[in-house]
Amino acid sequence: MRSGNSKDAIKWDFAEHLKYNMGVDSYSATEQDRFMALANAVRDRLINQWLQTQRTHHEKGVKRVYYLSLEFLMGRAMGNNVINAGFEEAVRDAMEELGYSFEEMREQEVDAGLGNGGLGRLAACFLDSLATLDLPAFGYGLRYDYGIFRQGVENGHQVEHPDDWLRNGNPWEIERPEVSVPVNFGGRVQAVQNAKGQTVYQWVDTDQVIGVAFDTPIVGFGGKTVNTLRLWSARANEEFSFHEFNEGDYVEAVADKVHAENLTKVLYPNDKLYLGKELRLKQQYFFVACSLADIIRRFKKSGKKWKDLPSMAAIQLNDTHPSVAVAELMRILMDHEGLTWETAWDITVKTLGYTNHTLMPEALEKWAVPMFEKLLPRHLQIIYEINHRFLSQVAIKFPGNTQKLADMSIIEEGNPKQIRMAYLAIVGSHSTNGVAALHTELLKSRLVPNFAQMWPNRFNNKTNGITQRRFLLKANPPLAKLITDTIGNGWVTNMAELKKLLPYAEDTAFRKQFAAVKAQAKQALADQVLRETGWVIETDRIFDVQIKRIHEYKRQLLNALHIIILYNRIKAGKTKGLLPRTFIFGGKAAPGYAMAKLIIKLINNISNVVNNDPDVNKYLQVYFLPNYRVSLAEKIIPAADVSEQISTAGTEASGTGNMKFMANGALTLGTLDGANIEIREEAGDENCFIFGLTADEVEELRPTYDPYKYYLENQEIKDALDLLFSGHFNFGEPNIFEPIRHTLFEGGDNYFHLADLASYTAAQDKVVAQYADQDTWVRKAIINVATSGKFSSDRTIAEYAKDIWDVKPCAIDLNTEGEETLIEATKRK
Numbered sequence: 001m002r003s004g005n006s007k008d009a010i011k012w013d014f015a016e017h018l019k020y021n022m023g024v025d026s027y028s029a030t031e032q033d034r035f036m037a038l039a040n041a042v043r044d045r046l047i048n049q050w051l052q053t054q055r056t057h058h059e060k061g062v063k064r065v066y067y068l069s070l071e072f073l074m075g076r077a078m079g080n081n082v083i084n085a086g087f088e089e090a091v092r093d094a095m096e097e098l099g100y101s102f103e104e105m106r107e108q109e110v111d112a113g114l115g116n117g118g119l120g121r122l123a124a125c126f127l128d129s130l131a132t133l134d135l136p137a138f139g140y141g142l143r144y145d146y147g148i149f150r151q152g153v154e155n156g157h158q159v160e161h162p163d164d165w166l167r168n169g170n171p172w173e174i175e176r177p178e179v180s181v182p183v184n185f186g187g188r189v190q191a192v193q194n195a196k197g198q199t200v201y202q203w204v205d206t207d208q209v210i211g212v213a214f215d216t217p218i219v220g221f222g223g224k225t226v227n228t229l230r231l232w233s234a235r236a237n238e239e240f241s242f243h244e245f246n247e248g249d250y251v252e253a254v255a256d257k258v259h260a261e262n263l264t265k266v267l268y269p270n271d272k273l274y275l276g277k278e279l280r281l282k283q284q285y286f287f288v289a290c291s292l293a294d295i296i297r298r299f300k301k302s303g304k305k306w307k308d309l310p311s312m313a314a315i316q317l318n319d320t321h322p323s324v325a326v327a328e329l330m331r332i333l334m335d336h337e338g339l340t341w342e343t344a345w346d347i348t349v350k351t352l353g354y355t356n357h358t359l360m361p362e363a364l365e366k367w368a369v370p371m372f373e374k375l376l377p378r379h380l381q382i383i384y385e386i387n388h389r390f391l392s393q394v395a396i397k398f399p400g401n402t403q404k405l406a407d408m409s410i411i412e413e414g415n416p417k418q419i420r421m422a423y424l425a426i427v428g429s430h431s432t433n434g435v436a437a438l439h440t441e442l443l444k445s446r447l448v449p450n451f452a453q454m455w456p457n458r459f460n461n462k463t464n465g466i467t468q469r470r471f472l473l474k475a476n477p478p479l480a481k482l483i484t485d486t487i488g489n490g491w492v493t494n495m496a497e498l499k500k501l502l503p504y505a506e507d508t509a510f511r512k513q514f515a516a517v518k519a520q521a522k523q524a525l526a527d528q529v530l531r532e533t534g535w536v537i538e539t540d541r542i543f544d545v546q547i548k549r550i551h552e553y554k555r556q557l558l559n560a561l562h563i564i565i566l567y568n569r570i571k572a573g574k575t576k577g578l579l580p581r582t583f584i585f586g587g588k589a590a591p592g593y594a595m596a597k598l599i600i601k602l603i604n605n606i607s608n609v610v611n612n613d614p615d616v617n618k619y620l621q622v623y624f625l626p627n628y629r630v631s632l633a634e635k636i637i638p639a640a641d642v643s644e645q646i647s648t649a650g651t652e653a654s655g656t657g658n659m660k661f662m663a664n665g666a667l668t669l670g671t672l673d674g675a676n677i678e679i680r681e682e683a684g685d686e687n688c689f690i691f692g693l694t695a696d697e698v699e700e701l702r703p704t705y706d707p708y709k710y711y712l713e714n715q716e717i718k719d720a721l722d723l724l725f726s727g728h729f730n731f732g733e734p735n736i737f738e739p740i741r742h743t744l745f746e747g748g749d750n751y752f753h754l755a756d757l758a759s760y761t762a763a764q765d766k767v768v769a770q771y772a773d774q775d776t777w778v779r780k781a782i783i784n785v786a787t788s789g790k791f792s793s794d795r796t797i798a799e800y801a802k803d804i805w806d807v808k809p810c811a812i813d814l815n816t817e818g819e820e821t822l823i824e825a826t827k828r829k
């Protein structure tokens, strides 16, 4: 009854969990209890394949991928688990026969929000693709007690609430107290002679924290491979506190315990912003130490020789956040395992790969040497030695060039000296990849040209992707059904098959069905918003959507300025050709990022004025939907007509939101930035709306850029800015938007809002003109879906597997073991 996939077996297991796990009956059971009981019943059905997968990988001695990421933005698991495991219908029917709606039950699930934005969601999509492609893989991360904050909006301002996501328990994870890793901090290094007279280094007098593993099953589509996401939680070292206790200071011992456990208390809520905080470095090292110890323990069980580590393990570093792994792996191999520097280095470089996610200087991690030395003295020694040996290679490559030595040094001179973690990651790994074609080119030409010159073959591109299982099959059932009814379901595991839809763009009946599906998604979103906020969104309009972290480089402000231009046009009676439009925004600002928070306030204030003015709201509605997160993205994206991807060219490494929209039939309105370039290549220029300066043009303009010029030369731009800074949208809140005026003018408008505003407005005008011709619009929307296949994370992962990891699929047999063998299998052997 715990493994059968029939409707009746699921009902039985659900009822059992409700009674014997949750301890409730039909009178006392809450919706939350029923969700938990169902989640447990679903998890039961993943266990057989989970064990089967791990057993098979072990027995076959396969090479595994280890994806190390400080963030996993998983969202909800219920929907994807039942779809991938193949019993969605049975679960839905079982619940319906008991009188419950599966859809409503799913709404009880809190998002696992252990990430900020695109980087964390990419890690989550990768896990889905790795399992679906039958690749042996572990995701490693931290089990933060508090994920990304819950965003509230009060009087238009963002307010942050703690995300206590584990409050009701997490039905998907299994705690593994037996998998615990001691992690050291602080102390000092002593050099001693070993028996052979060699100098060896011991890290002593450290403080210790224990990492405990929590495992979550990751089911691939088809339900055969079930990989593991292993998250580490910090626990106090019992012996350490016991020692204090014996000395009589019980309270201090308990306080220390709390202190140690604070390590994994909370996710840092910054996206693409480096702060240099000690607690963050502790998190990073704790994470890396736990994960590498676990990987090494598993490798040792294989009985292979150290030189075989690279043929058994591919470790991918998601950004520089885990890049202290370079030094930690060297330390383990030398100080614990007794390998020579040369051997350890060869193994380290061959095992590690590094993914760069941004070129923006404020995001690049550089740890101050004194702080790093205090926490990780042995690692600092190792990094100095890596740098020393590396710089002698540089000196050979660029003879007599002392500038190159300073430029390329892993240690940046200054007060204090700083460790350039991106350089450490490049030097210490065999592969450095960017995440879209343009980004990889800029990485090589602008960020680290010397490294690209030194090791051209280390650099490669892996354009990001998204999993179509979550962002189309699960998020948009009516569209998924229409597609499958039309071309079959091959696209679910081979997204390139969406190409088969191309001929149907010319099919009137299909276009009609496609348009109906889009209308249905708009209605579903409007219903959801009404339930959650009480707002009434008109659905018979263009849905123009910008959802992503709030960041100046992403230019929500550009979108807002265009809305003010529209407002002025409507107020001036220039409504000819205007179609009713709903602008939807969503996104969190880092709590310390004042300008991003002010942009949220501006959007909300514009929303207030626009939505409440009957002259205007006929044409224009503006909504900021609070608490953007994965589960909300899944509801908004299917409803979108226009996908706003308007970052300043050269700033968005890839973007993945853009891909989700494309797959759901929204047309991209975007700059030639990140993966937008590749989206245009796939969809065709005529099926998206591209505007603005190119990355090269931005750099060319930068030295002489004068935002005033654009303000003075364009009447609509001048009128919009004059209106904004006249206080029209902040009546009773004098001068609150002054920092925006300042950044656009005196501040030099670093993100070129004013330079791009005219071409953005022209592109928006084209959107409306195009939408007026519904037939043509729907044809373009279909073509977007049909050509979105490249942006599957399955394609991305297949490329990593081949070019970087050299890992092969491992077929997993279906475990058909019945429960009659359960007792037999449990007997002492």
Ligand SMILES: *Cc1c(COP(=O)(O)O)cnc(C)c1O
Binding pocket: 073, 116, 117, 118, 121, 547, 548, 549, 628, 629, 630, 633, 654, 655, 656, 657, 658, 660
């Ligand atoms: C996809 C996704 C992102 C990334 O969006 P971009 O537009 O690429 O920045 C961020 N947050 C959530 C919740 C997502 O689902």
